Amino acid sequence: MRIHELTKQYDGKTVVDAVSFSIPKGKVISLIGPNGAGKSTVMGMISRLIAHDSGLVEFEGKDIGKWKSKELSKRLAILTQSNNIQMKLTVRELVSFGRFPYSGNRITPEDSAIIDRAIAYMELEAFQDRFIDELSGGQRQRAMIAMVIAQDTEYVLLDEPTNNLDIYHATNMMKIVRRLCDELGKTVILVLHEINYAAFYSDYICAFKNGSVAKFGTVEEVITKENLSDIYQVDFEILNIAGKPLSIYY
Amino acid sequence: MNLTAVRSNRNKLMLLAVLVLLCAAAYLLVEVNLDSPKLFAYAMKIRTPKLIAMLITAFAIGGASLVFQSVINNTIVTPCLLGMNSLYTLIHTAVVFFLGSGSIVATHANLSFAVDVLLMGIAATIIYSWIFQKTNHNVLYVLLVGTVLTSFFGSIQTTLTRVMDPNEYDTLLSTLVASFSNINSEIILLSVVLLGAIVWFLRKDLALLDVLTLGKAQAINLGVDYDRCIRRLLLGVTLCIAVATAMVGPISFLGLIIANLSRQLLKTYRHSQLVLGSALFGMLVLVGGQLIVEHVYTYAVPVSVFITVGGGLYFLYLLLTRKKV
Structure with missing residues (x-):
């Protein structure tokens, strides 16, 4: 799946601005970023729930709008x-x-x-x-x-699956996400608020800021002190726990 | 759903159907002089069209209300909340107003009905799909706009009748205030054809109703062309309401009562059963009610009064017993 120059405006205000990235198959990809960064809107456009103004969502080599709805729902x-x-x-x-x-x-x-x-x-x-x-x-x-x-389906898109769940259920949810990918071979794309869940359970992270992709890459590439401080405008420290870069902010 | 529940629902529906048949037979035969063939034929000539009209109305209102509730995803709304009844009354008045009561469109019952339904279909499609688009399918806004539109259509209609020639108004009134004792039976055949066409035309969309009740996102996820499906179903609902209103005049609470009775009795998500249940309940309420009105109260109280009073109470009961509206 490839996203190319995706743009969305609401009342003349650009909420998603020329976003491009490719989604690797068989991996867990998390979209993170502050409120209003456009991650949920991008998710909506990838999943055809929200119409995009310009740009292209290419799914298995074909524009997502050209897929038959029924065929798409099997994938x-x-x-x-x-x-x-x-x-x-x-x-x-x-x-x-x-x-x-x-x-x-x-x-x-x-x-x-x-x-x-x-x-x-x-x-x-x-x-x-x-x-x-x-x-x-x-x-x-x-x-x-x-x-x-x-x-x-081969692809599973989850919009804030840990919302409104306590830490026990949220952690279980993330373990399920991991199993969907590891055991069932699905590509899972999810929008997350908790940076540490994203860091611990995903393979790739796409970080949004002001409607654009600030950083896209593997967990280790994206979760660094400099990147996170820049994206969230808050001071971060990165700890290495169980081989994963987990962050604390203050 | 497990099979036992499906079967028990089927039994419930059968029981309802038997009750409807009994009521219908009673309606036709109570206090009819069976000894004299002439009197019998006379009674049948009076009663049969009325019975058929009631069955059609019940089917139209029952089906339309249930479908409408599922489309809106709320079980305490009815199509009349969007002003569909008033829109029909307005269109009917406007046709007579602009063309005159002597025109062929106004004097010919079937032609007048066809023109009304056509205009209603066009107007409602434009108005309601616009509302839905504008409000992003937000039920509360839709209902709010609908309530405003109801009085808006009502006011225009009143204004038209006020500036109308009194003689014109007199002729209009007889077709405008159709009721259960003054059923517009001339249009029965056309109505049956129309309802049949609607059901046939929408058969694919009706099969999607179960999925639609999962909400917009889930419906799209499962491969439903949501906007198109909703548009088509709403058009169907509008036309059904037009048929019912033309036949017996506006009855506001009936749809609410029968759709919810059906939901309460069947406790399922399957719309094939729910719609059938709703229609059967409608037939039972209308035919049974009319039977009581004609033979117990001897026309002293019209059936619409019972429906409104009973419906009002039932509506309150629904509001009070539900945790979430």
Whole structure:
């Protein structure tokens, strides 16, 4: 996937300005940056939820706008934070929706097997017949991930998956992200606020500042004292823990 | 959903259908003189069109309200909150106002209905897709704008009737205030054709309703062309409301009651069952209600009063018992 000169304006104000970078396959890529830096907007444009004004999102050699929506949904899954589902849905029913691009409303035996595996992978067997509005935030998040797994896409885009989760659930979430990449071979792109989660769990980091890419590279290249101080305008210290550059700010 | 729930819902729907049939039979046959074929034929001639009109109305309002709620993603709204009823009344008045009550469009019931529906479809598509685009599908804004539009359309309509020639107004009134005791039965055939066409035309979009209720982002994620689908479904809703309003006049709470009864009874996300349930509940309420009105209250209280009072109470109950609106 390649992003080329992507630009977005809201009411004449440029929020994303000629952003270009390439997304390596089979890796975890985190988009970080201060509020209003444009990372979520870029994410929205990559996932076709937000229309871009100019530039190009090239997905497997083809402009993302030229893909058939249905075909794209078999290759690219998006999970946003706005999950206000009004319907009475059980966990299993929610996960079943992941098969919609393939089978529509009719679930085949093959789909059932995939759904079973997705539920087992997220350790949701005990909850599968519970309604999702009866679940805790962490469980619901896992159910959503199970749906994405059932969707069986090569690319998974997560918009702030650790938002509103406590450190236990947020850390578990990041471990799941790592497993999606290492065990299932997916390319995971996520927007994160916590720099240390990004540093510890991703392979590449794309740091945004004022609507442009300030730095894109491996974790070690991006997470340095100078880079972070420049991007966030705060003093940073970098510690090396478990071989990863973790930061503290004050 | 597991299979037992699907089956138990199917049984519930069957039971509803049987109840509707019983009500319909009762409506046709209660206090009919079966001994004299002439009297029997006369009674049927009066009652059958009314029954059919009620069934059509129930189907149109039940289906439209449920689809509308799912599109808006909120279960306590109805299409009349967006002013669709008032828009229809306005269009009907405007046609008579500008063309005159003697014109062929106004005198010919089916032609008048067709023109109204056509105008309604065009106007509503422009107005409502604009609202949705402008507000970014924000339900609260949509409803707010809708409420303002309701009174806006209402005021224009009132103004038109006030400057109208009194004789014109008199003829207009008889078609304008359609009600359950004054059902516009001339347009039954056209309505059935129209509703059939809508359902056929939207069959693919209707199959997407289950996914649409997951929200815009999820629907797009699962490969739905969201904006197009919403536009088409809203057009369908508008036309259904136009049919119902033309047939029996505006009934505000009916859609809210039957859509929610269906949701409460079936407790599912499957719209194939929900829409059917909603339509069946509508038929039960209308036919059963009319039966009671005609034979217990002997027309003293119109059925719309029951629906409004019952609907109001049910609406309050929904508001008070729900944790989240």
